[in-house]
Amino acid sequence: MKRARGDRVFWLLAFFSSLSVIVMFTLLFYELLSNSVPIWKDGMSFITGMVWDPLKGLFGAFPFIYGTLLTATFAILLSTFLGVGIAIFLSEIAPSSLRVIISSIIELIAAIPSVIIGLWGIFVLAPFVRDNLQPLLQHLSFIPLFSGKTLSGLSMLTAILVLTFMVTPIVAAIAREALLMVPEDLKEALYSLGATRYEVVRHVCIPYARQGIFGGVILGYGRALGETMAVTMVIGNTPSISASILNPGYTMAAVIANEFTEATGDVYLSALIGIALLLLLISLAVNLVGRMIVWKWQQEG
Amino acid sequence: MAGHATDKIVVRNLNAWYGDFQALKNINLSIKKNTITAILGPSGCGKSTFIRCLNRLHELRSDAKIEGEILLDGKSVFNMDPVEVRRKIGMVFQRPNPFPTMSIYDNVAIGLKLNGVRDKKALDRVVEDSLKKAALWDEVKDKLNMPGTSLSGGQQQRLCIARAIATNPEVILFDEPTSALDPISAVKIEDLLVDLKGNYTVVIVTHNIQQAGRVSDYVAFFWMGELVEFGKTAEVFENPKEELTEAYLTGRIG
Ligand SMILES: Nc1ncnc2c1ncn2[C@@H]1O[C@H](COP(=O)(O)OP(=O)(O)OP(=O)(O)O)[C@@H](O)[C@H]1O
Numbered sequence A: 001m002k003r004a005r006g007d008r009v010f011w012l013l014a015f016f017s018s019l020s021v022i023v024m025f026t027l028l029f030y031e032l033l034s035n036s037v038p039i040w041k042d043g044m045s046f047i048t049g050m051v052w053d054p055l056k057g058l059f060g061a062f063p064f065i066y067g068t069l070l071t072a073t074f075a076i077l078l079s080t081f082l083g084v085g086i087a088i089f090l091s092e093i094a095p096s097s098l099r100v101i102i103s104s105i106i107e108l109i110a111a112i113p114s115v116i117i118g119l120w121g122i123f124v125l126a127p128f129v130r131d132n133l134q135p136l137l138q139h140l141s142f143i144p145l146f147s148g149k150t151l152s153g154l155s156m157l158t159a160i161l162v163l164t165f166m167v168t169p170i171v172a173a174i175a176r177e178a179l180l181m182v183p184e185d186l187k188e189a190l191y192s193l194g195a196t197r198y199e200v201v202r203h204v205c206i207p208y209a210r211q212g213i214f215g216g217v218i219l220g221y222g223r224a225l226g227e228t229m230a231v232t233m234v235i236g237n238t239p240s241i242s243a244s245i246l247n248p249g250y251t252m253a254a255v256i257a258n259e260f261t262e263a264t265g266d267v268y269l270s271a272l273i274g275i276a277l278l279l280l281l282i283s284l285a286v287n288l289v290g291r292m293i294v295w296k297w298q299q300e301g
Numbered sequence B: 001m002a003g004h005a006t007d008k009i010v011v012r013n014l015n016a017w018y019g020d021f022q023a024l025k026n027i028n029l030s031i032k033k034n035t036i037t038a039i040l041g042p043s044g045c046g047k048s049t050f051i052r053c054l055n056r057l058h059e060l061r062s063d064a065k066i067e068g069e070i071l072l073d074g075k076s077v078f079n080m081d082p083v084e085v086r087r088k089i090g091m092v093f094q095r096p097n098p099f100p101t102m103s104i105y106d107n108v109a110i111g112l113k114l115n116g117v118r119d120k121k122a123l124d125r126v127v128e129d130s131l132k133k134a135a136l137w138d139e140v141k142d143k144l145n146m147p148g149t150s151l152s153g154g155q156q157q158r159l160c161i162a163r164a165i166a167t168n169p170e171v172i173l174f175d176e177p178t179s180a181l182d183p184i185s186a187v188k189i190e191d192l193l194v195d196l197k198g199n200y201t202v203v204i205v206t207h208n209i210q211q212a213g214r215v216s217d218y219v220a221f222f223w224m225g226e227l228v229e230f231g232k233t234a235e236v237f238e239n240p241k242e243e244l245t246e247a248y249l250t251g252r253i254g
């Protein structure tokens, strides 16, 4: 009797906690939607609008969508590369003493408040981009991606690097966990066929751990899309659409944080809330697509 | 102790450690070409460690240490590239371990692909040939693209045998290949071992005394990291020289 009652209490508790998450999410979504109604009156032109000039009453969200997707995508590509590399090094190559040290450093980096990383971006990274990377990439200026320049070093490239720095530890830590789950005897089976360490990593470890690694990448992408503080400190906050990552830009999260308190007028406010809604939808879409890919892998066995 | 002409592998004064723990103590024995040598002994006596020294798998463990000499056709394996050693000495593990992310076909072909074989026809031929030798071809020929892990345990183990013979090694090590299998699958694999003897030198670790009696030409009895007795299977089984061996064979210890 008593035990059955305990069971039911536990069940109810679990049920209402899950329910409350769903309720809160629905409320959030509803709140964003209802508060951004004025801006949706023109429908798609808010999303495709290229000009953001609140003083003239022009509210085009595209520069922010562009800046967010561009910086986050480049950052996650770099982070995947670096993070998986670090994870392979940690799980397969490094001697155990080094493993502990590097793992703790990575965890430490992941715990740095983003405003501090932003400061580092302003004081260290931006001058580095201006004095070293910009002159270097000048040689590639025939490629539109590298055609601009700034005097301050505050640019989308700087934001990409800051994001890479923040997201790589996430990817590395999750990929490492996934790689450590690879059964020892599978690795030994390939070694016993005369495989090199590189071949074992490539043909056994990565295929086996790909779901976990991919999960880390999706999580990191979500983080990069939503990161606000550090990005707004280094990206230059210019709502323009430039093909060159050496030019300044702006992101959705950054504009919301910067302009929300000074937004005057219903339309201005609703435009910012509209951007918040779009950011939420993009993050959800990334997560959903990620889940679908993992699900498809699982179906394949 | 000069190696006899038909000695495929000669082991001299072999010692092996995990950290501070010595798992093998001064092992000396020779494995003859085209024979089956069974490694017998109770759990934890160092059988797996011993065969994992032969193909230099033992060294992969970060805390592992090894001393002594292992000669393959008279050449020290420690002077060879481990990759080369392992191409010549294949291995089948205790737990069937096909690569779960690869098809049946790729499980067999992967070794050759690593060796640089790209020709599809050559790969097809070797895959079919190896699966036939492993007595698995008829059961899988219509589903070569299915994952290797979609097979039954016994089939998986035969797939692992096909995988090991596909690269055409000279020696194949078996670490209790039937211990995870049902009796019928086990008999199939025993038959296979005897078939393999014509072309390969086989070393098989087993807990199963009857199995050793059925398939092996030579038997080595290990006890707490030491080689207690080594000789022709018939002689050792009928006339064990050592007290311990007799006790083990009659089931008084083990
Ligand atoms: N990775 C390891 N680290 C530390 N000690 C180990 C390790 N692997 C094995 N040992 C120890 O080495 C000894 C020999 O182990 P081994 O696996 O060779 O035994 P075995 O004869 O194959 O036993 P079983 O029949 O149970 O497989 C055992 O005492 C075991 O505890």
Ligand SMILES: [Mg+2]
Pocket: B047, B048, B049, B175
């Ligand atoms: Mg063993």
